[in-house]
Amino acid sequence: MDFMTLALPQEPAGGIAGWAADLVDTLGGPGAGLAIALENLFPPLPSEVILPLTGFAAGQGVITLFSALFWTTLGSVVGAAALYGIGVAFGRERMHALWARLPLVKASDLERTEAWFARHGTKAVLLGRMVPIFRSLISVPAGVERMPLPIFLALTTLGSLVWNSVLVLAGYWLGDQWDTVGTYVGVLSKVVLVLALAAVAAYVIVRVRSCNRTPVGAAARHRRRD
Template sequence: MQHWITNIMTSLSYWGIGLLMFAENLFPPIPSELIMPLAGFTVAQNKMSFVPAVLAGVIGTILGAFPWYYAGKLVGEERLKGLADKYGKWITVSSQDIDKAQRWFARYGNKAVFFGRLVPGVRTLISLPAGMSNMPLAPFILYSTLGTTLWVMILTFLGYVLGDNYTLVDEYLAPVSKIVLVALIVAFIVWVVRKRQKAKRRRPN
C-alpha cells in the first residue's frame, strides 16, 4: 500500500494527493493517515509546498464525500422508515426510532459533520447520515471543509515534522480507526439489546 501511494504521489504530485484522498473516502482501507503525512514529508524535502498540498488533500476529500452524501439522499428517510417498519422487528428498530435519530441529526448535524471529519473510522461514514437526513448541501460542504482542513493540516504537519518516520502517524492512528469502528458496533449492539429488554418489560404477562 505504501509503495503504491508513494508511486502515485511521485508521478502525479498534487493531483496524486487529490486523487488518493478522493479514493480514500470511497475505499476507507486507503488511509489518509499515510497519504497526507507522506505529503508532509515531501514538503520537508522541498519537493512540494505546504499550502497546495493541504489544498489538494481537502479538495480530494470533499469530492470523495459527495458519493456517500448522495447515497444517503438516494436511500432517503421515507425509504429507510419503510424498511424499518417491514424488517426492523428483527433488531427492534421502528420508523419512530428513525424519526428520533433524524431529529437528533437535525439538531447536532453541523457539529456532527465537523467533528466526524476529525475522527478516524467515522470520517467517511458521517456523509451518509448527512445525506439521509437531507442536510442542506451548503452547510454540509462548509462544515465538512472546516473539519477536513483541520484534519489534513494536522496530518501534513506531522509528516513534515517526522520526516523519514512519517509512517508512524499511520501506525499510531490505524488502531484508533479500528477501535472507533468496534466501539460503534458495540454501541449499536447495546442499543438493540436495551430496546429488546424494554420491549419485553412492556409486554403484558
C-alpha cells in the first residue's frame, strides 16, 4: 500500500490533500516545502491540510521528522520573502497614492498605521506567522515599510517554525487521523475571518457616521461666525 492510499483511505487521490500527498510522495521533504511556499503565496491553499499530512508522512517513514520541519519552514520563509518583495516593489508612495483614492479613509489613518507598524512591526510579523489568514498577508506591509530584511527573515523563520511544528507534530502523533487537525484549525480560521470582517464593518460604520456629521457641524460653525 503506497503513501497516497494511506493518507487518503476513504477518498479519491484528488483535491488539495491528494496534490500535497503526491508532492511529498514524489519529492519527499522538498515537495512539502514547495507546497507550503505556494500556500504562503496563495492563502486559499490550507496549511492546516498540508502540514499535518506532512507530519503523517514522517510518521509513515516517507520522510524524516527533521526533514518535514526543515523543508516546511524553509518553504514558509521563501513564500513570505516573495510577498515581502512584492511589498517592497509596491512601496510607500504607491500605497499612499492608492490610499488617497479610497473612500471613507484619510491620509492620517495610513500614517497612524505606519507609526503603529514602526513600533510593533516585529511583534506583528512574529505573531502574525501563527495566525491563520494573516500569516501570509503580514509579509506585504513588512515589505512596504522596508523592515530590515535580516530581521524579517529571522522573525518569519521563528514564527513559521512554531506554527509548522505544532501542525506537523499533530499529524505525526495522530497518524491516520491527521485530517482532524484541519477541522479545528479551519474553525479557528473562520473565527479570525469573522473578527476581521467585523472590524472592517465597524470601521466603515464609524467613517460613514463621521462623514454624515461633518457637514452639519461645519454649517453650525459657519452660522455662529455670521
